[in-house]
Amino acid sequence: MSNPVYNFCAGPAMLPKDVMLAAQQEFVNWSGQGCSVMEVSHRSADYLEVANQAERDLRELMNISDDYAVLFMHGGGRGQFASVPLNILPENGIADYILTGSWSQSALTEAQKFGKINLAADCYKNNGLGSVLPQADWQLSKDAAYVHYCPNETVDGIEFDTIPEVEKPLVADMSSCILSREIDVNKFGIIYAGAQKNIGPSGLAIVIVRKDLLGRARSVTPSIFDYTLQLKHESMFNTPPTYAWYLAGLVFKWLKQQGGVKAVEQTNIAKAELLYNFIDNNEFYENRVETRYRSRMNVPFYLKDEALNAAFLAESKAQGLLALKGHRSVGGMRASIYNAMPLEGVQALVNFMQDFAKRNG
CATH class of the missing domain: 3.40.640.10 (Type I PLP-dependent aspartate aminotransferase-like (Major domain))
Structure with a gap:
């Protein structure tokens, strides 16, 4: 069975699956x-x-x-x-x-x-x-x-x-x-x-x-x-x-x-904490924003060896993790984790990042 696909595009961005099915x-x-x-x-x-x-x-x-x-x-x-x-x-x-x-x-x-x-x-x-x-x-x-x-x-x-x-x-x-x-x-x-x-x-x-x-x-x-x-x-x-x-x-x-904005916010906090905690505790990656002002929605990160950027993007796409390339003006990577992105999608990204770091670190 193929991996589920998670779209980390900054926009146009992922829509809730239930919404897409209803529209379909x-x-x-x-x-x-x-x-x-x-x-x-x-x-x-x-x-x-x-x-x-x-x-x-x-x-x-x-x-x-x-x-x-x-x-x-x-x-x-x-x-x-x-x-x-x-x-x-x-x-x-x-x-x-x-x-x-x-x-x-x-x-x-x-x-x-x-x-x-x-x-x-x-x-x-x-x-x-x-x-x-x-x-x-x-x-x-x-x-x-x-x-x-x-x-x-x-x-x-x-x-x-x-x-x-x-x-x-x-x-x-x-x-x-x-x-x-x-x-x-x-x-x-x-x-x-x-x-x-x-x-x-x-x-x-x-x-x-x-x-x-x-x-x-x-x-x-x-x-x-x-x-x-x-x-x-x-x-x-x-x-x-x-x-x-x-x-x-x-x-x-x-x-x-989902329970309204209050409930969705708690999920967004959990998603952001999962990804930022992983980045902070893995020397292979870094985020360049002061902790207090880190976005919950858009998480830019950089590989310590940017010569591996192309391989990271190709392999992540093959795993169903889409649109992780950072904006052309800042480079690196970016994971946009808007409301429609489930916690499972962020966990899948973290699992891939961990594996990629082990194989290339």
Whole structure:
């Protein structure tokens, strides 16, 4: 019998098997209609119930109050890099950005097209390890329209262990950590996330925006990126990515069946501890992030002899352990262990890493 396959891709990422099986079962005959859900009008009563149920389930999973709008949008996370300043940064205003890795850098670069951006904090190394500059050392602007940060850096494997306490609206790119741990949504002005890691397939973005921030979009803001207009049209100003929205709804139902975010977080802690403990106790591998700020979702690691990288990747793939190559900008390896990755998958990876080290150490 062949080994089970575990997909460690950073995104598009592994989806829960139960969700995939449910989607497969009704792919060509959804809800007894004789056609696929992707062929049904987004304005039909049946599809509207799918969309509305997905929002209700997400609100329940994250305890999102009526003070916030929940939008299902186009453009992925990068679309929101532009949407955020276009919606809440005045033309002559300033915004603070916290830089901790590749994705916060991309968000900052995009935002600079639309206004003055203050680099309030830059990532740094602590004893040669990736880390987060203490908030006491941040240089925040007194008149900032908002403070933007990325709680979990997918490429760099750096994750904040607390939510920053700031006086201005806090904006967070949660593309790679949304629904992986409990958070207090009320501490944020805007939360946005590309779907392709913990929500569903690529092509969809979730935006959770506090309603008092609506109505501020610049006149040049494209209509599909105008939060106020999207809320008015219930995320259907134009045809939304209906199949991705449907699959996201299935993922939300699956999360509820697991016991919700609180239960899933405990599994995520166990998975991360298993992998990091192995890396820390095996001289053949190393992680280059300060322990306090290690990501639970994205675990970058390096072989002590990087000449063996190609062999590691070829042999791991043959064992059904997919997509372990690190991002091209940082090299090495990376195991993305999002919600859909079972503990058994991480154990299989650890077993392979242990065997590989014995044979090549």
